[in-house]
Amino acid sequence: MDFELMANSLPKLLGATVITLKLLSVSLIIGLFIGLVFAILRLNKNIFLNKFAYGYSYVFRGTPLLVQIFIIYFGLGQIEYFRSTFLWVIFKEPYWCAIIAFALNTGAYTSEILRSAFQTINPGFIEAGKSLGISNKIIFYKIQIPIAIRQSLPAYGNEIILMMKGTSLASTVTLMDLTGVAKYIISTTFKPIEIFVVAGSIYLFMTFIIHNFIKFLEKKYSVS
């Protein structure tokens, strides 16, 4: 074990962790919004919207994240027309391409988590709301959404951890995130084990924090 190398690489890896955290937080926020919209579409009675939302989550959950990033980063730039639109400002940056791919991916998983949470709400709660004369809109915002969020916390916590691991794929589109920097140091020093231990510990530490934060939220919002 080369402890000196481990100590020397720590600041570089910690610097790269900032990028990993940025990628993670931005894509989670966008993904949560996408997930909520598609979960609501899934519960819609309109067959077309319903099928559309199902197709979206099926495609994004059935293909590897790597393919999704490559299509967005390498693929979209190929369309001439696309390059002339204002969207090109966003899509030429690997950073935004990665975020868009992550957000669409986590959005698909989140929509499934939220959908099942909405579907498992005890119908008694909604009936109770109705019999109290509360409007459907308020039932949705004040009863269904809070219960669904509480129900989906454990599964969403897993999704956050999966997404954190997913951000490592940003290194395949030239971004120097934690995995990207780790790979760079490994390929220049040929000391894979040392770097794996340091970078792996940083990832595990983040997993630990996320896990406990979700546990804390679960406890805070538990019904009993």
Next chain:
Amino acid sequence: MELLAFGDTGWGDELFYATLMTIAVSITAMLIGFSFAAIFTPLKLSKYKFLNLTANIYTTVIRGVPELLVIYLFFFGGSGAIMFVASMFGYNEYIEINAFVTGSFAIGIISGAYSTEVFRGAIQSIDKGQFEAAKVLGFSKFKQFYKIILPQMLRLAIPNLSNVWQITLKDTSLISVTGLVEIMRQSYIAAGSTRDPLFFYSFAAVLYLLLTFLSMKLINRLETKYSKGY
């Protein structure tokens, strides 16, 4: 469409073989994962704290660290580790391991961590009475496991194992970074030489979708077969 032609003019046959490679790596990795699970599941359920801890470290580390990082560890560290072991036996030549072996092993270890959790959950959710009944009827330990616990465990584990299979199948796309020519790598090569990444990556996505769709159909059939008695 002519890009997908078989033979020298198109990429059809290359992509077809790449798909077979993806399937081969996934199945090998899944089997390696099962053998890891066969070792670590008993450790997880063991009453000895130390054994528990070993198994917990394995599943926690592997499930908390990105797959890509594990693959890099094996890709850069794999031949070094083997050469180190070989040097202890007096063999000092350079050893290069094949990308298929490194890749399946890396994905197998990851898949094994998930399988371990699935099997642990399945065994724990078997009714306690089943264990007691097997003991009371005087089955040997070996028979208790093979005739009573294993069949029930498999039935409970199949739905979750199908998730592990999906994860494993999708994770194999990451081995493309080591140069093994599976769907992703082949699409990368084809996209580079035809300058048509959009088409080839979209086609790769279709291939993966097809694989997940077909394997789900197959697993569903298994599931109904094994839950006949219920």
